[in-house]
Amino acid sequence: MNWVAAEVHFTSDNPEQTEDLVSNIFYEFGLQGVVVTEACVTGYFPLDERIDNQRHKLESALLKLKQEIKFDYQVDYSETTEEDWAESWKAFFKPERIGRRLVVKPTWELYESRPADVIIEIDPGMAFGTGTHPTTAMCLETIESYLKPGDSFLDLGTGSGILMIAAARLGAKRLVGIDKDPVAAEIAEKNMKRNDIPEEIYQVKTGNLTREIDERFDLIAANILTEVVLTLLDNLNEVVAENGTIILSGITESKRHMVHKKMAEKGILEVETRLRDSWAAIVGIIQS
Template structure:
């Protein structure tokens, strides 16, 4: 099996925005290398790239700047795509209705799309170097490589910890709630700033015995934590059937009873069958997904909420805040809070 790796050189601050933006063009499962020291080839390429950008002696390379960049290291984002027999790439994207579609692209087309996205991001954010390299490898073990980058961490007093790590005494003193999570390659861990915004909002607006709907539940992080925060029942929806084993494993790891957390696979936006299964009268609806899905989702949310119910949205870069705020307001909801962490935003509203 052959895999094509698209490797983007950037900085730590831009990792989340780039990963989120690459999902729009079908690149998923990013492998992140923070503060990676530059290899000899990287250093040589950096120097070569800078020389190529110099138009004349007056705009030539500042060797001291090159040295500082080399010493400080940088971050790399690696995206792997399986190569078909005809040397094309099959990627999963979503249309304007949120429906998943399969698109075939050549490696050159993919690289040009990546360049275009990076240039758009560069217009409002410092993404660092932003160069792209492409190579091919066979039978890589990237499916498991992510484990070396995921370690236990805290969100306030919530300890998030994978199965291959053990809490120490300090962890036990600090943690009031422990979330055992093995996300696999496709889903989140709670580490992402957008998820942390949702975690804090869920805790703030939770009422004992609340019914919670988690749209785009992934590995079930938010649904499981909602139960730990006092919810009486949660329902999670996801488009990806791979959510089923991930959710099942994480429910078991956190002692969540099967009857307390239901998972529904399908598109809640336009699938009447899914909507019927989901039902109505929720105290909280939470959606940590990208803006292009939040916009068509939001109009149906008032019909899912009780009067006085809370709608929590995240996955929103700052540049899209006004778009999502307007979606809430157009749906007849009252925006009650906007929270920010890093370059990410959570818009929270209430049904009258």
């Protein structure tokens, strides 16, 4: 498949905030590859019949953002193959320590581990989830904090499968990941095998994030868009075990109050909220 790279070059008095907000525009498109370099955010759109409409929506969203915060930008488009994208993107993905013990490393990088390290090897392909983005990093940290050995784990919007691999490495005995994107589900499956996760303890599905689930889980993670999180909260009671824990990430800091309000309406007790680089991750317990 060929892709269109949309490079948003910008100047801003607050470059970190601008990076996050422009990145969020791309994530709201459901894009599976976003690269952030100095004063530039690049998103990758599939080159298909939707591309003209996608470009129009991107430019409209950037114009709206410019009205909300002070920054200047220019968008450059170029066509690239998936192979070229993958090779160029590898330069930006290096081993990274997350939390107390977790280390996320790409398959092509060497890493000298410490005795207590929990290594997660990832080849993300075109799927979102390397551990470098604050939303993924906060999810990994909270999984490390809240998952108990023997727990069952559900990953809603699994992307590269990184959260499932972390949960398995930390002692989960039953894992299910689901993504609406079949490409992401295929990549997640490959990454599970690459990390030698036993096939009998996990399942990767494609489809609606909760309608395809017919069992209950001790720990549920959803690292997706704020609006999707709000919709999921209507159905999480049906898939979480008694006194189970939920981790909600991918939430922009400016919209976290909407998630807190919806959680309260659904009887979900907020345990913790973590903030990083304009993003929020919220941990809650379903009250029995």
